[in-house]
Amino acid sequence: xxxxxxxxxxxxxxxxxxxxxxxxxxxxxxxxxxxxxxxxxxxxxxxxxxxxxxxxxxxxxxxxxxxxxxxxxxxxxxxxxxxxxxxxxxxxxxxxxxxxxxxxxxxxxxxxx
Amino acid sequence: xxxxxxxxxxxxxxxxxxxxxxxxxxxxxxxxxxxxxxxxxxxxxxxxxxxxxxxxxxxxxxxxxxxxxxxxxxxxxxxxxxxxxxxxxxxxxxxxxxxxxxxxxxxxxxxxx
Numbered sequence: 001x002x003x004x005x006x007x008x009x010x011x012x013x014x015x016x017x018x019x020x021x022x023x024x025x026x027x028x029x030x031x032x033x034x035x036x037x038x039x040x041x042x043x044x045x046x047x048x049x050x051x052x053x054x055x056x057x058x059x060x061x062x063x064x065x066x067x068x069x070x071x072x073x074x075x076x077x078x079x080x081x082x083x084x085x086x087x088x089x090x091x092x093x094x095x096x097x098x099x100x101x102x103x104x105x106x107x108x109x110x111x112x113x
Numbered sequence: 114x115x116x117x118x119x120x121x122x123x124x125x126x127x128x129x130x131x132x133x134x135x136x137x138x139x140x141x142x143x144x145x146x147x148x149x150x151x152x153x154x155x156x157x158x159x160x161x162x163x164x165x166x167x168x169x170x171x172x173x174x175x176x177x178x179x180x181x182x183x184x185x186x187x188x189x190x191x192x193x194x195x196x197x198x199x200x201x202x203x204x205x206x207x208x209x210x211x212x213x214x215x216x217x218x219x220x221x222x223x224x225x226x
Contacts, residue, residue: 002201003181008192025169025194030143030219032169032194056138056145058215060173068116079121081138081145088115102171104217106143 008034026108033103033112037062040094048089053105055084062099067091121147139221146216146225150175153207161202166218168197175212180204 006025013021019038024031045067063077069089076082084090092101119138126134132151137144158180176190182202189195197203205214 002183003179003195003197003203005179005187005189005196006194007189008194023194025196027167027169027196027198030167030169030196030217032171032196032217034171034192034194054140054143056140056143056217058145058147058171058173060171060215066116066118070115074118076118076120079147081119081121081136081147082116083118083138083140083145084116085140090116102173102215104143104145104169106219 022112024112026113029107031105031108031112033105033109034060035101035103037094037099037101038097040097040099042094045091045093048091050087050089051109052086053107053109054086055090056104057082057084058102058104060100060102062094062096062101064095064099064101065093067093135225137225139226142220144218144221144225146218146222147173148214148216150207150212150214151210153210153212155207158204158206161204163200163202164222165199166220166222167199168203169217170195170197171215171217173213173215175207175209175214177208177212177214178206180206 011023021036023034059080066082124136134149136147179195
């Protein structure tokens with residue numbers, strides 16, 4: 001296959017937290033992760049974290065609070081996007097019962113393989 | 114702003130074809146493009162094209178036929194993903210009246226800035 005396809009219904013999700021799954025697709029230096037959260041709303045945000053990978057996230061459904069170091073918290077919902085440069089600490093808090101985020105990373109996050 | 118946000122409703126779309134708009138977010142080496150197509154279905158696919166950038170596309174809504182050199186055409190709909198390694202010729206054909214694709218590229222596509 002020169003250009004791989006991942007059909008959602010045929011791709012087993014990896015459960016990384018109760019009622020939360022991710023599906024990962026990658027090329028050599030680019031990775032996209034479909035993350036389905038089903039455990040919201042959360043009482044508080046996840047702890048801030050950072051990584052050298054650049055990240056851009058599209059909110060496919062649901063609502064989140066997006067936290068990043070030095071910025072005011074921002075509320076995002078379906079259709080909105082946030083971008084995290086390399087090394088910037090960030091976190092989210094799920095505001096809705098469920099949500100789907102589409103995270104893209106470069107380079108590939110080896111810890112997701 | 115350490116980590117920029119793009120609210121869909123506050124981000125003007127760039128019309129690149131009749132009833133088709135794109136909204137672009139990028140970091141240093143990563144770009145995500147929200148593409149809203151409103152001119153489907155198409156009678157045929159776009160001409161095949163290729164670029165050195167790696168690309169991963171998430172189908173946020175609608176249905177498309179995904180064509181890539183040497184592969185059988187594949188039908189994708191909401192939730193599905195295709196991945197295009199550097200230099201692989203590919204194209205799509207819109208099968209639904211409208212669709213939203215979330216394209217990620219690395220490196221940044223300078224022609225979209």
